[in-house]
Amino acid sequence: MQRNRPPSAQTVSVLLALAADPTQWRYGYDLATQVQLKSGSLYPILVRLADRGLLETAWEQGEGSRPPRHLYRLTSTGRDYVAALPAVRRPKTVAHPHNRLSEA
Amino acid sequence: MLIIPIMLLGIAVALFRRSSQAVVYGPRPDAPLQLPRWATGLLSAQRAEWGQAMLGELAHIEGRARRWRFTIGCIGAALLLPPWGRASGAVLAIVAVAVGSLGVYASVIIRYRLGTSSLIGAAIVATFLLGFVLAAVVALRRPGVAVPGLLGCLVVALAWMAASGFTFSNMILRVWPAWALPLLFIVVPAVVGGLGTVWGGNAAAGRRTARLAGISAGVAVYLYGTVAVAVFGAGGPADDSGFSATYKINDRLGNNLIFYLALLPLVTATFGWSAAALTARIMQLPDHADAADLPAASYVSMTRSYVPVTVQYDTEPAIRGGVAAWPRSARVALVSSAVVGMFALAFATGLRG
Numbered sequence A: 001m002q003r004n005r006p007p008s009a010q011t012v013s014v015l016l017a018l019a020a021d022p023t024q025w026r027y028g029y030d031l032a033t034q035v036q037l038k039s040g041s042l043y044p045i046l047v048r049l050a051d052r053g054l055l056e057t058a059w060e061q062g063e064g065s066r067p068p069r070h071l072y073r074l075t076s077t078g079r080d081y082v083a084a085l086p087a088v089r090r091p092k093t094v095a096h097p098h099n100r101l102s103e104a
Numbered sequence B: 001m002l003i004i005p006i007m008l009l010g011i012a013v014a015l016f017r018r019s020s021q022a023v024v025y026g027p028r029p030d031a032p033l034q035l036p037r038w039a040t041g042l043l044s045a046q047r048a049e050w051g052q053a054m055l056g057e058l059a060h061i062e063g064r065a066r067r068w069r070f071t072i073g074c075i076g077a078a079l080l081l082p083p084w085g086r087a088s089g090a091v092l093a094i095v096a097v098a099v100g101s102l103g104v105y106a107s108v109i110i111r112y113r114l115g116t117s118s119l120i121g122a123a124i125v126a127t128f129l130l131g132f133v134l135a136a137v138v139a140l141r142r143p144g145v146a147v148p149g150l151l152g153c154l155v156v157a158l159a160w161m162a163a164s165g166f167t168f169s170n171m172i173l174r175v176w177p178a179w180a181l182p183l184l185f186i187v188v189p190a191v192v193g194g195l196g197t198v199w200g201g202n203a204a205a206g207r208r209t210a211r212l213a214g215i216s217a218g219v220a221v222y223l224y225g226t227v228a229v230a231v232f233g234a235g236g237p238a239d240d241s242g243f244s245a246t247y248k249i250n251d252r253l254g255n256n257l258i259f260y261l262a263l264l265p266l267v268t269a270t271f272g273w274s275a276a277a278l279t280a281r282i283m284q285l286p287d288h289a290d291a292a293d294l295p296a297a298s299y300v301s302m303t304r305s306y307v308p309v310t311v312q313y314d315t316e317p318a319i320r321g322g323v324a325a326w327p328r329s330a331r332v333a334l335v336s337s338a339v340v341g342m343f344a345l346a347f348a349t350g351l352r353g
Helices: A009-019 A028-035 A039-051 A076-083 A097-103 B003-025 B031-040 B045-058 B064-080 B086-111 B118-140 B146-163 B168-173 B180-200 B203-232 B245-282 B328-352
Strands: A055-060 A069-074
Touching: A009 A028, A009 A039, A009 A069, A009 A076, A028 A039, A028 A069, A028 B045, A039 A055, A039 B045, A039 B064, A055 B045, A069 A076, A069 B045, B003 B245, B031 B045, B031 B064, B045 B064, B086 B118, B086 B146, B086 B203, B086 B245, B118 B146, B118 B203, B118 B245, B146 B180, B146 B203, B146 B245, B168 B203, B168 B245, B180 B203, B180 B245, B203 B245
Parallel strands: none
Antiparallel strands: A055 A069
């Protein structure tokens, strides 16, 4: 059964980071650095977003002996979802929620 | 005891084989790459893409500290990412038994007023149990290990209880008949490892089955032994006397830890591992089911360009052989008959013992 819980602050941060330029494919590590999330938090969020059809994934062929790299961007459903996010759930910046606490 | 040198010899052979493989196949990759490779193998088949995503990303991260930070996060994610399937029920059961053991242990401390020094023992037991639960999570997340591993747990636990004649006093004092030592320390672990290999169709499945059986049986038998101490306290047969009640209870709790949380899992895993290797060699089964460990086929559909292309993944379960490949009804019939047979055998031997 699909649960419709409101997204966590971390999930909103990831969504907003992806929505900043919705046509651009993003790397996982770059996303993690931008929203200041650890990989252990980022990947479960990406998995859930992909499961809900808000995120599409692709592979970029690795250079030389390096393995292929996974890429992410919002689907059109994902863009609509971000646009429909209530203003109260949007952080002032795309930074980690902890930063916002420190700003307060 | 002859068992300990045999176990040490087995471990030495395993280490020697690993180092000789390193000479033949070259050095292994660095730990930040090797650990997530291992961890992503724990993901369910439909999450294989995400395991590859983590590994692919790691290969593009520079700097040892950054790589380690990324690696640790990936391991945590791989360990916890759902779906867990049947493993979730088994993990809950093991957690319940472990928490139950701690609860009974605490009740013994309170009831018999063992004092604050016994809290050190409780902390050691809690550490063991936590480690076992984590190890069980790792073992259960491997595809095709839960059913044979838990069946193996049943075999091992019943064998240890049968050796004590299903009595609390023998469980505490470990008054075993002559046949018990070779049965508990060699035959039962070997049967579990061997059948796990046949079930999974490769030696790695047998080793994992033996490990899971040892861990889960250790936790289960430890609970039984702790309940036995809670019931008997310092009482029991007349020959077990000469010490204070507190000393006796602490001694019994400590012996339970050594026998059921240390020795039982160790001998089961070690001899089960040996039997798995032997069975695979005799039956000419592979050492690993590669498709189950690392979904390398994910790379097949890559394009040669640098333009991102969405790849369609095969989300079918990993290729499995042996009994795991049988029809479901045949497996259920086999498991049911095995369980009934084990209970009958255990009670027959236990009642005589």
